[in-house]
Structures are given as C-alpha cells and as structure tokens.
Amino acid sequence: MSEPHRQETIRYPASRILDVAKALSGDIRLRILEALGKQPMSINQLAEALGAAQPTISINVQTLEQAGLVVSVQGANREKICSVTCRSILLELPTQPGEGLHQIEEIHMPIGMYSISSVQPPCGMVGRDGSLIGSQDDPRVFYMPERAEAELLWFADTGYVEYCFANPLPPSVELEELSIRAEVCSEAPGFQEAWPSDITVSINGLAVGTWTSPADFGDRKGKLTPEKWKNGTEYGQLTEWRVTRDGSFVNGLPASTVSIAALQLAFNQPIRVRFEVREDAVNKRGLNLFGSGFGDHPQDIVLSFARRTS
Numbered sequence: 001m002s003e004p005h006r007q008e009t010i011r012y013p014a015s016r017i018l019d020v021a022k023a024l025s026g027d028i029r030l031r032i033l034e035a036l037g038k039q040p041m042s043i044n045q046l047a048e049a050l051g052a053a054q055p056t057i058s059i060n061v062q063t064l065e066q067a068g069l070v071v072s073v074q075g076a077n078r079e080k081i082c083s084v085t086c087r088s089i090l091l092e093l094p095t096q097p098g099e100g101l102h103q104i105e106e107i108h109m110p111i112g113m114y115s116i117s118s119v120q121p122p123c124g125m126v127g128r129d130g131s132l133i134g135s136q137d138d139p140r141v142f143y144m145p146e147r148a149e150a151e152l153l154w155f156a157d158t159g160y161v162e163y164c165f166a167n168p169l170p171p172s173v174e175l176e177e178l179s180i181r182a183e184v185c186s187e188a189p190g191f192q193e194a195w196p197s198d199i200t201v202s203i204n205g206l207a208v209g210t211w212t213s214p215a216d217f218g219d220r221k222g223k224l225t226p227e228k229w230k231n232g233t234e235y236g237q238l239t240e241w242r243v244t245r246d247g248s249f250v251n252g253l254p255a256s257t258v259s260i261a262a263l264q265l266a267f268n269q270p271i272r273v274r275f276e277v278r279e280d281a282v283n284k285r286g287l288n289l290f291g292s293g294f295g296d297h298p299q300d301i302v303l304s305f306a307r308r309t310s
Contacts, residue, residue, distance in 0.1 A: 010068065010086040014094035023067035028052060029060045033069065033084060040083035042075060105168045109301040111291040112150030115164045115272075117142045119155035122189070122286075126152040128293040130228030151291035154187045154233065158284050160276035165303050171267045173307050175260055177244045178203070180273060181302045183295045184213060185236035187286030191218025197285035201241040202274040204263050208248040209241050209255030212283060222295045233288050235295040273303065 012020055023029055028050070035041060035049050043061065047054045061082055064070035068085060075081040112125065121137035128151045134141035141147065142161075153161070169175060186197035193215045200210040213236070221227075222235035242249045243263065248256040265271060277284055292300050 007086040009088045009090055011090045012092065014092050017091055019067045020089065020091065023064050023069055026060065028056065029064055032057070032060060032064060036070065036082060036084045040081050042079045042081050044079065046082065105305045107165050107168065107303045108299065109163050109165065109303065110148065111153055111289050111300060112147040113163065114161040117161045119159040120157065123155040125150040126229060128226070130226035151294040152288065154286065154288040156187050156286035158277045158279050160274050161289065162272055162274040163301065164270035164272055167265055167267055167271055169305055169307060175265065176306045177242060178260060179240055179242040179304045181238060181240045181299065183236040183238050183290035183297045184275070185233070185288045186213040186216040187288050188216040190232035191216045193219060195285050196283040197277055197287060198281035198283045199287050200276050200278055202276065203243065204272050206258050206262060207256065208243050208258045209250040211239050211250045213237065216288065224296065224298060225294050236288055236290050238297045
C-alpha cells in the first residue's frame with residue numbers, strides 16, 4: 001500500500017485550536033496517528049494493530065478527520081483507508097478576544113432538557129425506541145427525570161417549554177446574529193393535514209417571531225421515527241428563528257423588530273429560549289417538538305452564535 005502525498009507542516013489558525021486540541025487529547029487517537037505514521041491502514045487493520053473494537057476506531061478516526069489530521073479514501077474492497085495529512089502542525093495562538101472561537105458557535109440542546117414547562121393534556125413524550133415516557137396525557141411526566149431521554153414531546157392547545165442555554169462568547173466579543181433551529185409541527189389527535197398552529201419563539205422574554213405550522217404531519221413514516229411508534233405524528237418541518245442587528249426573521253422572512261441589542265445578552269446569564277403556543281394566538285393547536293432520533297432531521301434544538309468579525 002503506497003503512501004499518499006502529505007504536507008510537511010499544516011498551519012492552523014487560532015479558531016481551529018479547540019478542534020486540534022480535542023483530537024489530540026485522547027490516548028487512542030494518538031495511537032492511531034502513531035500507527036498511520038509510516039503507511040495508510042484500513043479501519044480493520046487499525047483495530048487489529050491497536051487491539052480495539054472497530055466501532056471505537058471509526059469514531060476516533062472521525063474526530064481526527066474533523067480536525068484535518070487524518071484523511072480517508074475508499075479502498076479497492078470498499079473499505080475505508082486512512083492516512084495522516086502531515087508530519088507536523090503549527091498552531092497560531094489567539095491575539096485578541098474571540099479569535100480562538102469559530103466564526104459560528106453552536107449549542108445542541110436535547111428536547112427533554114427544558115428548564116420549565118406549562119402544559120395541559122393531551123400531552124406526552126416518547127423515547128428513542130418509540131416507547132412512551134411515563135403515562136400519556138399526564139403533565140407530571142414533564143418533570144420526571146426520564147424526560148431527559150425524550151425524542152418527541154407534544155402538547156395540545158396552548159402551553160410552552162423553555163430552555164436555558166449558556167452563552168459561549170466572552171463579554172468583549174460582539175454578536176452578529178443568533179439563530180434557533182428546531183423540527184416542529186402542530187399537535188392533533190392522531191394527525192391532521194390541515195391543522196394550523198401558531199408557534200412562537202421567545203428569547204429572554206421577547207417574542208422574536210411566530211411560525212404557523214400548517215399541519216400535524218403523519219401521512220408517511222418519519223425518516224428517523226422508530227417503527228415501534230404508531231401514534232400518528234411522524235415528522236415536522238425544520239424551522240429557523242434568527243435575530244440580527246436589524247430585527248428578527250422566521251425562515252428568512254421578517255418577523256419582528258426585536259434585535260440582538262434588545263435581547264440584553266450577558267456572558268454570565270443564561271439565554272432563555274421558549275417554544276410556545278400563546279393564549280392570544282389565532283391558531284391554538286399545540287405543538288410537537290422533535291429530537292435527533294425522531295422525525296426527518298437528525299438534530300436536537302440548535303442555538304447558533306455568529307460573532308462579528310470586523
């Protein structure tokens with residue numbers, strides 16, 4: 001097996017230091033780099049050489065790939081062939097606040113990790129295998145410890161769930177925009193194709209925008225929804241609420257005048273994000289909120305921070 005061309009040195013900007021540090025922080029990943037030092041190897045060859053399980057090798061190779069330290073190609077037998085990309089690295093240390101951060105920082109929040117809720121039956125939640133958590137239509141379930149494992153939660157009519165996110169940006173870094181992405185839809189008995197519900201997202205108590213879900217979707221199986229789940233709702237729509245310096249948008253359309261400055265974000269204070277069907281909504285038909293193992297999109301609730309670069 002011939003060795004592919006590799007660079008002598010790769011220079012990493014300050015914004016990549018965390019990626020590289022994470023990749024180099026594990027003993028198994030350092031051993032993978034050692035094993036690849038002389039020649040490329042397949043995942044199975046690495047597993048045999050290091051005495052580790054194949055899934056363990058695959059996960060750690062992926063981390064090295066994300067940092068740009070390892071590259072993989074498909075071999076003649078459709079196996080994954082791995083090789084190192086360089087012989088040495090050069091890290092550029094940050095020289096000003098925020099320079100060591102990515103342009104966009106993301107926090108992924110499991111849907112069951114809300115801080116407070118207000119729901120009435122019909123309501124409930126489901127785990128990754130499609131089994132109910134606790135009893136259906138019992139609001140007490142929303143405060144059981146098992147809620148942390150939820151991959152689908154729902155309530156009818158009006159109500160809310162609110163999450164507390166940490167602010168990853170230091171005080172001296174200016175924020176360009178803040179965005180929230182989640183897979184959501186209305187909530188009906190079973191499912192209903194014409195069942196609009198006005199779902200509002202608020203940040204730190206300010207309503208940034210309302211999206212009207214057209215339906216409670218159950219006409220087909222969700223791409224990630226477990227086969228065991230047979231109770232109607234199958235998937236939602238991936239929806240984005242975005243706050244900029246000039247106002248707020250829902251799926252790219254103007255939604256309100258709430259700006260980044262109005263949110264009064266503080267480094268040492270949580271960012272409160274609420275998904276709600278409000279009492280004053282025109283369409284009060286509940287909501288379904290999907291986690292990374294349910295519906296069509298493999299993601300939890302994602303809060304993204306885009307810092308200002310100039």
